[in-house]
Amino acid sequence: MFTCNDHTFVVCAYGESPYLSDCISSLMNQKQASRILISTSTPNKYIEQIASSYNLPVFINNGMPGIGHDWNCAISHAQSPLVTIAHQDDLYSPNYSIEMLRSVNASKHPLIFFSNYGEIRNGEYADDISILKVKRTILRKFARVGYSSSIKDKRHALRFGSAICCPSVTYVMPNLETPLFSSEMKCDLDWDAWERFSRLEGSFVYSPEILMHHRIHEESETTSLIQDNTRSSEDLAMLEKFWPKKVAKVIHRLYSVSMNSNTL
Template sequence: MYEPSDHTFVVCAYGESPYLRYCLDSVCNQNICSHVIVSTSTPNSYIAELCDEFSVECFENAGAPGIGKDWNRALSHVETPLATIAHQDDVYLPEYAESLLDCFNRSKVPLIYFCAYGEIRGNEIIDYSPLLNIKRFMLSPLKNPKHWKSVGLRRLILSFGSPISCPSVSYNLERMHLPLFNEEMKCSLDWDAWERISMLRGDFVYDSTVRMRHRIHPGSETSHLIEDSTRTNEDYEMMCRFWPRALAGCMNRLYSLSQKSNSISK
């Protein structure tokens, strides 16, 4: 049985995000007490002061920052079997850690836990939208725990896109091949990770309740990558893992329409 002491939130901090405080507040005030640490490749006094305020340890990474590098470095600082990479712009509802432990303990061989998520746009909380509803529909077969272990089902789901929100995921590091993320990719590295993990023996543990919210804003890395077509190109390569290239191209053009919902006008 997993206990609260078996789980760590590792918050990836970059620059001087005005949202970092809200993220730290959300992970430090869960219904159960997990470990909380911060990992940064851009150490500065702003991050250091917030870490002092919330009494969390900050790990400073050497070398140039990069999404894959930063996520791999973040996981390398974790000393517990379970870990959540918390993105500095996002917030976790108080029940998140409680839910992941409950769900992991219902699984004989858990690989990853993930939950439904909402969005924050400006001051507006959005838990339901056409895109969010589509992603939840894609994941709906996994609402039945009997389907968590089905390799074929989860690969079928992933063949149509990536409905799993990266910051909603917790990893059973005892079952992962580390480093986990492809550092050559810039945007679809989470989809790439799910695709590789999907072939492992074990469970994709899903909670269909909204347990965290992802912030959409102009300064986010996702918005930048959409603007320069990085995401479209990497998504096409992911589609090619499941479909013939010609069909993958058609499907990717449809899938790219979802990018409009992941960006915001400046």
């Protein structure tokens, strides 16, 4: 049985995000407190000052910066069985930790927990836009039952794209193989991780409650990767893990339209 003492929020801080303090505040306001720390490959006074204001430790990553490397470092800094990588621009519901622990403890062999989510666009909350409705439709079986250990079900949630929102995920480290993330991918490293996890024995655990909000803005890493077409090539490579190449190319042409949902 996991408790709040087994869980760590690791905030991945980069540069000088104006949203960092709001993210941390949402984690500090959890109804059931978890440990919080900051992980960064870009140490600076701005991050240090915010960390100091919340009395949080800052861990500096060694090695060449990169999303996969940074996320793997974040996991290693946590040193706890349950880890949530909190993206510095996002906000978490006060119920996140409570619902995560309840859901994980209800599963016999959980691999990851993830939740329904909304978005923040131009400072406005957007919970019912088309792309989110599509993802919820894909996850409707998970929503009914709360989890699935079926390889077929887990892969079904991934075969048209990643219906799993990365910052909503908590990793159950004793049941996963490390490193979690590939350093070769720049954008789809989360989808790639879910694909590998889907082959493992164990459950993907899901809460249909909106437990966090993902911020979409022009300076975000995802937006910049879409603009230089990095994501397009990685999307095709991922689709080919689920479909024959000819079918994957057709789906990719349709899927590429949805990338506009990550731009303003």
